[in-house]
Amino acid sequence: xxxxxxxxxxxxxxxxxxxxxxxxxxxxxxxxxxxxxxxxxxxxxxxxxxxxxxxxxxxxxxxxxxxxxxxxxxxxxxxxxxxxxxxxxxxxxxxxxxxxxxxxxxxxxxxxxxxxxxxxxxxxxxxxxxxxxxxxxxxxxxxxxxxxxxxxxxxxxxxxxxxxxxxxxxxxxxxxxxxxxxxxxxxxxxxxxxxxxxxxxxxxxxxxxxxxxxxxxxxxxxxxxxx
Amino acid sequence: xxxxxxxxxxxxxxxxxxxxxxxxxxxxxxxxxxxxxxxxxxxxxxxxxxxxxxxxxxxxxxxxxxxxxxxxxxxxxxxxxxxxxxxxxxxxxxxxxxxxxxxxxxxxxxxxxxxxxxxxxxxxxxxxxxxxxxxxxxxxxxxxxxxxxxxxxxxxxxxxxxxxxxxxxxxxxxxxxxxxxxxxxxxxxxxxxxxxxxxxxxxxxxxxxxxxxxxxxxxxxxxxxxxxxxxxxxxxxxxxxxxxxxxxxxxxxxxxxxxxxxxxxxxxxxxxxxxxxxxxxxxxxxxxxxxxxxxxxxxxxxxxxxxxxxxxxxxxxxxxxxxxxxxxxxxxxxxxxxxxxxxxxxxxxxxxxxxxxxxxxxxxxxxxxxxxxxxxxxxxxxxxxxxxxxxxxxxxxxxxxxxxxxxxxxxxxxxxxxxxxxxxxxxxxxxxxxxxxxxxxxx
Amino acid sequence: xxxxxxxxxxxxxxxxxxxxxxxxxxxxxxxxxxxxxxxxxxxxxxxxxxxxxxxxxxxxxxxxxxxxxxxxxxxxxxxxxxxxxxxxxxxxxxxxxxxxxxxxxxxxxxxxxxxxxxxxxxxxxxxxxxxxxxxxxxxxxxxxxxxxxxxxxxxxxxxxxxxxxxxxxxxxxxxxxxxxxxxxxxxxxxxxxxxxxxxxxxxxxxxxxxxxxxxxxxxxxxx
Numbered sequence: 064x065x066x067x068x069x070x071x072x073x074x075x076x077x078x079x080x081x082x083x084x085x086x087x088x089x090x091x092x093x094x095x096x097x098x099x100x101x102x103x104x105x106x107x108x109x110x111x112x113x114x115x116x117x118x119x120x121x122x123x124x125x126x127x128x129x130x131x132x133x134x135x136x137x138x139x140x141x142x143x144x145x146x147x148x149x150x151x152x153x154x155x156x157x158x159x160x161x162x163x164x165x166x167x168x169x170x171x172x173x174x175x176x177x178x179x180x181x182x183x184x185x186x187x188x189x190x191x192x193x194x195x196x197x198x199x200x201x202x203x204x205x206x207x208x209x210x211x212x213x214x215x216x217x218x219x220x221x222x223x224x225x226x227x228x229x230x231x232x233x234x235x236x237x238x239x240x241x242x243x244x245x246x247x248x249x250x251x252x253x254x255x256x257x258x259x260x261x262x263x264x265x266x267x268x269x270x271x272x273x274x275x276x277x278x279x280x281x282x283x284x285x286x287x288x289x290x
Numbered sequence: 291x292x293x294x295x296x297x298x299x300x301x302x303x304x305x306x307x308x309x310x311x312x313x314x315x316x317x318x319x320x321x322x323x324x325x326x327x328x329x330x331x332x333x334x335x336x337x338x339x340x341x342x343x344x345x346x347x348x349x350x351x352x353x354x355x356x357x358x359x360x361x362x363x364x365x366x367x368x369x370x371x372x373x374x375x376x377x378x379x380x381x382x383x384x385x386x387x388x389x390x391x392x393x394x395x396x397x398x399x400x401x402x403x404x405x406x407x408x409x410x411x412x413x414x415x416x417x418x419x420x421x422x423x424x425x426x427x428x429x430x431x432x433x434x435x436x437x438x439x440x441x442x443x444x445x446x447x448x449x450x451x452x453x454x455x456x457x458x459x460x461x462x463x464x465x466x467x468x469x470x471x472x473x474x475x476x477x478x479x480x481x482x483x484x485x486x487x488x489x490x491x492x493x494x495x496x497x498x499x500x501x502x503x504x505x506x507x508x509x510x511x512x513x514x515x516x517x518x519x520x521x522x523x524x525x526x527x528x529x530x531x532x533x534x535x536x537x538x539x540x541x542x543x544x545x546x547x548x549x550x551x552x553x554x555x556x557x558x559x560x561x562x563x564x565x566x567x568x569x570x571x572x573x574x575x576x577x578x579x580x581x582x583x584x585x586x587x588x589x590x591x592x593x594x595x596x597x598x599x600x601x602x603x604x605x606x607x608x609x610x611x612x613x614x615x616x617x618x619x620x621x622x623x624x625x626x627x628x629x630x631x632x633x634x635x636x637x638x639x640x641x642x643x644x645x646x647x648x649x650x651x652x653x654x655x656x657x658x659x660x661x662x663x664x665x666x667x668x669x670x671x672x673x674x675x676x677x678x679x680x681x682x683x684x685x686x687x688x689x690x691x692x693x694x695x696x697x698x699x700x701x702x703x704x705x706x707x708x709x710x711x712x713x714x715x716x717x718x719x720x721x722x723x724x725x726x727x728x729x730x731x732x733x
Numbered sequence: 734x735x736x737x738x739x740x741x742x743x744x745x746x747x748x749x750x751x752x753x754x755x756x757x758x759x760x761x762x763x764x765x766x767x768x769x770x771x772x773x774x775x776x777x778x779x780x781x782x783x784x785x786x787x788x789x790x791x792x793x794x795x796x797x798x799x800x801x802x803x804x805x806x807x808x809x810x811x812x813x814x815x816x817x818x819x820x821x822x823x824x825x826x827x828x829x830x831x832x833x834x835x836x837x838x839x840x841x842x843x844x845x846x847x848x849x850x851x852x853x854x855x856x857x858x859x860x861x862x863x864x865x866x867x868x869x870x871x872x873x874x875x876x877x878x879x880x881x882x883x884x885x886x887x888x889x890x891x892x893x894x895x896x897x898x899x900x901x902x903x904x905x906x907x908x909x910x911x912x913x914x915x916x917x918x919x920x921x922x923x924x925x926x927x928x929x930x931x932x933x934x935x936x937x938x939x940x941x942x943x944x945x946x947x948x949x950x951x952x953x954x955x956x
Contacts, residue, residue, distance in 0.1 A: 169355025241342020
C-alpha cells in the first residue's frame with residue numbers, strides 16, 4: 064500500500080496517544096483550535112496528560128472537556144487560569160488535582176522551537192528579576208543578563224490549519240498561524256486538523272507556512288458539536 | 291469637589307501621543323490595544339499583538355517573541371496594575387489571576403526599547419497604584435520609562451518619578467495626594483497633550499544602490515546573502531559597495547564567492563558577480579562563512595588566494611550554525627547550544643555541555659551593521675517576498691542588522707502583497723532599492 | 734590480489750543505498766554518488782527529498798535550457814518544479830536537519846572510522862575547506878549513510894580504524910555502502926555485512942584500513 068499521511072477520522076489520528084503523554088496544542092478556541100482532535104482525545108479517556116497551550120479560556124470548550132474528563136494532570140501555559148473565579152482549571156489547581164506551570168509566551172514558543180530545531184537550549188534575557196527567573200541558571204552573556212531555557216518537546220502536537228496538500232504542507236488563515244505553526248515541529252508526531260485537503264501542487268510552494276516534513280498525520284476537520 | 295478623571299479612551303489617546311511615525315509598538319491590555327485604533331494608517335506604525343499579528347501580517351508565536359527580544363520593538367504600551375518609583379511594574383492581570391505565578395502575558399513585552407505603562411491612578415478603593423515599592427509581583431523590573439494615568443503623566447528618572455503633565459483641572463498637589471511615591475514636578479509641567487507626533491514616516495525607497503549604502507563605514511560587519519549562486523544575491527548592492535570602496539570589512543555569508551570560479555548555480559554561458567569583487571578590491575578583512583573556498587582545488591577563488599597570501603581572516607562556521615547564529619542575533623538570543631560540530635575542530639575553545647546524554651557546544655548570536663539582501667518584491671513598507679530557493683539566508687539576515695538594505699525586482703504599494711505571503715515583515719527592512727532595468731548580475 | 738578485483742559501479746552503490754530508504758521517509762542527498770540514489774527509489778516508496786538550499790519534496794534536475802537560478806539544490810544544480818514543493822529559509826532548512834526531521838542523509842566521505850566517525854570536509858594537505866551543511870547533517874539526521882568508493886584514487890583505504898583527517902562528526906555514521914562492501918560501524922568496531930559478488934571477506938579486509946568484524950554469515954551485496 065502506498066504511504067499516506069491522510070487519516071480517516073480524528074479518532075484514528077489520536078488513537079495511540081498514551082497515558083502520560085505531553086501534548087502540544089496549537090490553539091484552544093475557535094478557528095485556532097484542533098477541536099475534533101481534542102474532542103476525540105477526551106472520548107478516549109486517557110490519563111495523566113501534560114497539555115501545553117497558549118491559554119485555557121475564551122471559548123476553550125474542547126480543552127475544558129478534556130480537563131473535565133480528568134485526562135489532564137498538568138498544564139504548561141503563559142495564561143493557564145481564566146480571570147473568572149469560577150474557572151475550572153483554577154479549581155482543579157486549588158484542589159491539588161492539576162499541576163500548573165506558567166511560562167512567558169515568547170519563552171514558551173522559543174523552548175518549543177528549540178526542541179523542533181535540535182537546539183539544546185537558549186540563553187534569553189526575558190523575565191530577569193521576576194518570579195520567572197527563580198531557580199533558573201542565570202548567566203551574563205555578551206554583557207546581557209540571561210537565563211537558560213531548555214527545549215520543551217512534545218510526544219504529540221495537535222494543530223489546526225486551513226489547508227493541507229497530500230504531503231502535509233500546510234497553510235493557515237490569519238491569526239491561526241500564531242501558535243499552530245509554533246508548536247508543530249516540536250513533537251514526535253504532529254497531527255493537523257484541516258478544513259480542506261488538496262492535491263499536491265494546489266498550494267503555491269511560496270505560500271507554504273509549515274512544510275510537510277513536520278506533519279505526520281492529516282485529518283479533515285469535522286464540524287461536530289462539542290459536549 | 292471631586293476632580294474629573296480621564297476615561298480609558300482618553301488615556302489611550304494620551305498614550306498614542308508617544309507613538310512615533312513608522313515605529314514598532316507592542317500593545318497588551320484593553321487600555322493599551324485601544325491605541326492601535328487611534329493612530330491613522332498614514333503614520334505607518336506597526337502594532338504587535340501577542341496573539342500573533344503584526345499590524346495586518348499574521349506571524350508565528352516564535353517569530354513574535356523573536357521580534358520582541360530582538361530589539362526591533364521601539365515601544366511597548368502596557369496596561370499595568372501597579373508601577374513603582376524604580377520603574378518596575380505589575381501587569382493588569384496581577385491581582386486577578388491566581389496560582390503561584392499568575393499570568394505571564396506581559397513578561398516578553400517588558401523587553402522593548404522603551405516601555406510606557408497605562409493604568410488608573412488609584413484602584414477601586416482609592417489606594418494608589420503608583421507606589422514606592424511594588425506589593426504585587428513584578429512583570430518587569432526597572433524597565434518603565436513613562437507612566438500615563440487617568441490624572442497625570444510621569445517620567446521615571448534615576449532619581450525617582452518626575453511629574454510632567456496633568457489632566458485638565460488637576461494641580462500637582464492634587465496628584466501628589468493620591469500618589470503612593472515621592473514625586474518631583476518637572477520645570478516644564480503642563481496640561482496633558484493628546485496630539486500625535488507630527489509628520490509621516492520617512493520613505494524607505496532609495497533612488498539607487500550607491501545612495502542606499504552611502505554611509506556604510508570602513509570596519510563594518512556586513513551580512514551578504516545568497517546560498518552560493520546568482521539566485522538570491524544582491525549583485526547591484528555588491529557592485530555599489532565595491533564602487534563605494536569601504537574597507538576592512540567583515541563579511542558574513544554562506545560562501546566567500548565561489549560562483550565566479552565554479553559556476554555554482556549559474557546557467558551555462560554566464561559568469562556571476564560574487565564576493566570576489568570586494569576581495570579583489572582589497573575591501574575584505576575577514577569572512578565568516580560555511581563554504582568559503584572553491585570546491586575545486588584547481589580553480590581557487592579570489593578569497594582563497596587572498597587567504598593564502600595572509601591578507602584575510604576566516605572564521606569557518608557550519609552552515610546550520612551560521613543560520614542559527616544569524617537568527618539568534620536578530621531574535622534576542624544571546625547564545626544557544628547546538629550538537630553540530632561537537633567533537634570536531636569547530637568545538638575547540640568553545641564551552642561544551644552534555645544535555646540529555648548528548649554533547650552540545652555553545653554558539654553565540656551574530657549581528658551586523660548592514661545587511662545587503664535580495665528579494666523578489668517589496669511593498670513601500672518593506673514587506674518582502676522571495677522566489678524559490680533564493681529565500682535562503684536573505685530572510686534570516688534581515689532582522690539582525692542595524693540597517694538592512696534590500697535589492698528587489700519590483701516595488702509595489704501597500705496592500706498589493708498578500709499578508710499571508712509576506713516572508714519578511716517590513717519592520718526588518720530599512721532601505722529598498724530596485725535593481726536597475728537591464729542589470730543582470732552577470733559579468 | 735584483491736585490490737585488482739572488479740568493483741561495482743557507482744550506479745550499483747546508489748541502487749543498494751536506495752533499498753535503505755523507508756517509505757514515507759525524508760531524505761537529504763549529498764553531492765556525488767548520493768545524488769544518484771534518487772534515480773533508483775521506486776515510486777511506491779514516496780520518499781520526500783529535502784535540500785538545504787531551502788526546498789522540500791524537490792524533484793529531478795531541470796533540463797538544459799530551462800534552468801531557473803531561483804530553484805537549485807545544495808550542489809548548485811537546477812531543479813524542475815514539481816507538485817508538492819515547499820520553500821523555506823536556511824534557518825528552517827537546518828532546523829529540519831538538526832531537529833531530527835530528516836530521517837536519512839546520504840553523504841560522501843574522505844574517511845570513516847571503525848566506530849562511525851566521519852571525515853568529509855577537508856583534505857589536510859589543502860589547509861582550508863568547506864563545511865557547508867555536512868556537520869549539521871552528520872549531527873542531525875536520524876540515519877547517516879555514507880556512499881563512496883572503497884579506496885581513494887591512490888588506493889588508500891577510506892574505511893579506517895581511526896580518522897586522521899579533520900572530523901565532520903563523531904560516531905554518526907550508521908552504514909557504509911561502497912563499491913566493494915556494505916559495512917556497519919558499531920561501538921565495538923566495523924562489522925562487515927555484505928561483500929560484492931566475487932569478493933571474500935578476507936579480500937574486503939585486504940583493501941580496508943579498519944579491522945573488520947566478520948560475522949558467521951556475510952551476505953552477498955543485495956542489488
